[in-house]
Amino acid sequence: MGDLNSHEKSYTKVINYIKGLIREEKLLIGGKLPAERELSEILGVSRNSVREAIRTLDIMGVISSQHGAGNFLIGNFENNLIESLSMMFLLNQIDYKQISQLRRALEMEALMLAIDNITEEEIQVLRKIISQLEKETEANNVVLDKQMHYNIALASKNTLIINILQALSEVLDKFIVDLRREILSQQDTRQVLMEAHTGMVESLILRDKTLAYESINKHFGVIDLKLSQGSEEQEKMNALN
Amino acid sequence: MGDLNSHEKSYTKVINYIKGLIREEKLLIGGKLPAERELSEILGVSRNSVREAIRTLDIMGVISSQHGAGNFLIGNFENNLIESLSMMFLLNQIDYKQISQLRRALEMEALMLAIDNITEEEIQVLRKIISQLEKETEANNVVLDKQMHYNIALASKNTLIINILQALSEVLDKFIVDLRREILSQQDTRQVLMEAHTGMVESLILRDKTLAYESINKHFGVIDLKLSQGSEEQEKMNALN
DNA sequence: GTTTTAGATTGGTACTACCAATTTTTAACG
């Protein structure tokens, strides 16, 4: 009767072939894919179709195309997440509030996991950041703030959560720089955030999940409040490229 | 001097153009994109490049290509998430435990948000599911189980979290069907899960976040336990296509 | 042995041609 799967699109065939190479460990991370012309010949499809497949894997963060050198297997899913989130913004399918809620969920879990998995060295790093944060007055807080959150995420040892949090951080950077600055500049909110941050680190030191829970909620309570005030910052999302 | 941005790849130009159409609301969800040959002419790039761009937007879930009809703007990011997660599995960058932890984070947040946002009708639906779940003995539990989690997610009103949870559910379906069945088949664990489920719904009825917290932890405590026992189910991920 | 240079390899882009699914238009019919 012939091939029932004849409706499989060409570029899908290419992607599946590459997945096969990965599964059979003929292609390892860092490794080079067969040349486009070669794939074209092997699979009996046009180079067009090969390139469409390559491009999607590229965007997904699976491979990296290097002009003149070749296509290489990597594994950077962060850019993909960032692009997807940006698109969701653009299509008005999500807003700050939803992202903030997602972030709270992940920060909460990361902190809980970190309590179980953090090392002494990692705690020392956080202690240093907190003490610097206490000295700072305003500007550089953004950097230190991000460092602290990132280091807590790292201590969770969950790369999936780490990746998503990083992506969220970058998307937020793109769209709400002003809002972030505003939040950090106000004296009263800065105070609460500082307490929350201190509580988070303290919860890691004491392995206290109740304190962790409260600190995260305190942290995002402030942000949610500011979000609902500065409501229509939605406009600023149009700054993306 | 010429064009300093001459290094912008062609397919990027196309994607940016389409983003522009969306931003300027010349292209709405459900709307049809300019034909590929038309885009090719407008932007002065080859149809190849246009198609590479279209394909990536397709994979990202931004557009849907329909042979003979056209390319249409949609907004299904779920497939993209599923594909990305599958790829992460394939590249051994994540494992069940990490996914399970991510899921707990989102289920927790979803439940908390649902407590604030759930309607009476939604509560009735969950009540019905729970009562059915109590009657069932084994097999169909999987369906009801998923329905319950999905309906709680819906009640959160956060589409981002809903999407990710759906994606996680599908990925888990692909890779750990056996494990899921195993968990649900054992009498003792079924008992604990049933208590957890009841607790979750109860927390919604009573608007009790403490009960919510405990119920989610009870729920995933069982799963984590089984995960660490049936440890090397990792193999089964190779069942993907 | 090192540097330079020339060739080969490989991704990036364009153009043309044709197939396949769908839509639109036209024609035929009642």
Added chain:
DNA sequence: CGTTAAAAATTGGTAGTACCAATCTAAAAC
């Protein structure tokens, strides 16, 4: 006039060829 059927135009899917540009490899020059 309305309905149905057939033909034409539109549009995505695929193939093939050609050439450019970046990189790598190997030969040649020093």
